[in-house]
């Protein structure tokens with residue numbers, strides 16, 4: 109296998125969808141070829157980066173009333189929608205407290221994101237000076253976000269603990285699994301950052317992971333009880 | 336390149352809410368909407384890069400959910416179903432865009448120009464290293480969609496092909512070229528085809 113063959117198979121290799129024979133050949137080539145190893149590392153970094161992009165963008169305004177209006181004018185759904193009506197579930201005090209903590213997290217994150225962007229595009233200019241400033245802002249952002257994250261996480265987990273008996277086993281299973289996956293990702297990134305403290309990408313990836321976990325826990329805490 | 340974190344669609348929804356929603360319970364349907372509005376909207380924004388289109392996709396997705404949830408069996412995942420509805424509504428938007436490579440009439444074999452730059456400006460100079468977010472914005476519709484669905488949402492080429500009305504080999508070749516383009520945007524000047 110030459111480098112051209114390898115590059116053609118790289119996505120599938122990283123994907124884990126190559127045949128055993130091809131996989132072996134790729135692995136063998138990677139052993140001996142530093143530039144293909146570098147290409148592989150970039151494919152993996154891209155995958156990790158894409159997976160960590162923030163995905164919780166909220167619509168600017170509430171679209172539910174429009175949907176309800178469209179449903180009511182829709183012959184397919186007429187008669188079925190609104191067949192059962194009852195009062196909404198209301199939040200408990202503890203949830204409100206956790207939600208307040210979240211507002212703090214997200215505003216800290218937002219403020220620092222802006223600060224960081226300004227620092228990155230500020231007058232410090234390109235080259236080493238700009239890089240050093242970026243590291244400082246990112247690191248500062250991370251340490252503040254980490255504090256807020258840990259507080260919000262603890263609070264939300266405590267809320268969920270009191271609600272465990274009112275949630276279905278299926279819901280709990282999904283929830284526990286997701287908490288485990290995000291915790292793993294956070295731990296891996298923390299380890300990577302400890303090994304490479306100057307890394308420019310990791311702090312913002314970590315902040316994103318924090319946000320994802322808090323977002324998920326908040327949703328779980330707001331779920332209606334079963335039955 | 337499989338996503339290593341759960342997509343934001345991994346929202347736990349209890350089966351009681353689903354059962355109530357299937358019976359047409361308005362509060363349960365709204366609860367579903369609240370659980371999925373951000374993931375659906377975010378996905379639609381990612382795929383269409385338009386606030387307006389994303390809002391349409393969110394509305395159309397939930398109209399479809401309200402219309403069809405009574406047929407939802409509960410064996411597959413509800414989140415998976417809603418996500419698929421959202422993807423197909425977003426692809427429909429893209430197909431209606433003039434000159435979109437998703438238009439049925441275009442051949443499957445796209446030129447590099449189709450993949451090259453989206454509507455977000457000229458190529459970066461070799462000195463400018465853009466972040467992933469910016470780089471994704473510079474890809475064409477087709478490249479961005481294939482990357483997002485495959486790398487982030489974790490769909491297989493067969494699934495992407497079925498949703499986009501193309502073949503799996505189309506999805507595969509678009510992904511390879513989109514990756515190459517993305518890597519070029521992220522690390523300009525790094526040689527893509529090395530040694531031997």
Ligand SMILES: [Zn+2]
Nearest residue numbers: 111141144530
């Ligand atoms: Zn090589």
